[in-house]
Amino acid sequence: MTIEDRGPEPNAFDIETATRENDTYRTVAWTGKYLQVTLMSIPPGESIGLEAHPGTDQFLRLDSGTGKCVMGPAEDELTFEQEVTDGWSIQVPAGTWHDVINTGDEPLRLYAVYAPTHHAKGLVQPTDEDAERDEEQGIDEPPAWTVQPGETESDQHAG
Numbered sequence: 409m410t411i412e413d414r415g416p417e418p419n420a421f422d423i424e425t426a427t428r429e430n431d432t433y434r435t436v437a438w439t440g441k442y443l444q445v446t447l448m449s450i451p452p453g454e455s456i457g458l459e460a461h462p463g464t465d466q467f468l469r470l471d472s473g474t475g476k477c478v479m480g481p482a483e484d485e486l487t488f489e490q491e492v493t494d495g496w497s498i499q500v501p502a503g504t505w506h507d508v509i510n511t512g513d514e515p516l517r518l519y520a521v522y523a524p525t526h527h528a529k530g531l532v533q534p535t536d537e538d539a540e541r542d543e544e545q546g547i548d549e550p551p552a553w554t555v556q557p558g559e560t561e562s563d564q565h566a567g
Contacts, residue, residue, distance in 0.1 A: 411437045411447070413530035416553070427471040427519045434533045441555055443523040450475070450516040455509040457536060458483060458566035463557040465523050466500040468508065473516035479506040483566050505564075525554040540565075 409426050419438050423445070426437065430447040438445040450456060450473075460483075474493045480486035483505050492498065492508070500506045510516035529551050533539040542548040543563075550556060 411435065413437060413439050415439055415529055415551070416441050423519055424471055427469075427517050430517060431515075432532055432534050433536045433539055434527070434531070436527050436529060436531045437519070439525055439527075439529040439551060439554070441553065442525070443521055444525040444527060444550075446520045446522070446527060448518050448520060450508065450510045450518075452510050452513050452515070454536070455507050458505060458507040460503055460505045460564045461500075461522075461526065462503045462563070463524070464526050464563075465502050466498075466506075467521040468498040468500070468518050470494055470496045470498075470516065470518045473510060473514050474512035475516045476509045476511050477506070478509070479504050481505070483564070505566075507566075524556050525550040 409422065409429050411421060411426055413436050427447050430449050432449060435447045436444065437447050448456065470492055472494055477490045477492050477498050478486040479488040479500060486505060498508065527550065528548050531548060533542060
């Protein structure tokens with residue numbers, strides 16, 4: 409299934425099929441003025457990466473695979489832990505450190521909804537290394553036409 413991020417134009421697609429067929433670490437599927445939808449595929453034994461988004465709430469839904477979600481107020485204080493599998497959703501409040509680890513033997517496929525928009529429109533990042541590089545190089549920035557919160561801290565990544 410091919411997904412085209414047409415920006416804040418009306419859009420509809422089979423998100424379950426798109427999520428299950430996605431082989432990239434992250435593909436931005438739709439970018440609106442106030443929120444964004446991304447598809448993710450996490451290989452066995454890997455994770456989305458421990459991080460915190462000070463100005464961004466997240467909703468994640470698993471469509472395939474098994475994993476473990478951890479969250480907490482600090483990088484070294486992950487007080488919430490939950491096993492998750494197909495059909496589970498994860499809600500991440502802004503500023504919360506979080507990670508989703510693939511504990512199974514097949515790719516963990518999920519989609520994420522960010523509010524506000526968090527990534528560049530239509531960006532495809534085949535691996536987490538590509539995602540890190542794009543962020544470091546300033547390629548992975550929300551479009552100027554999106555509505556962003558006032559002054560907030562930058563995203564934080566463990567390590």
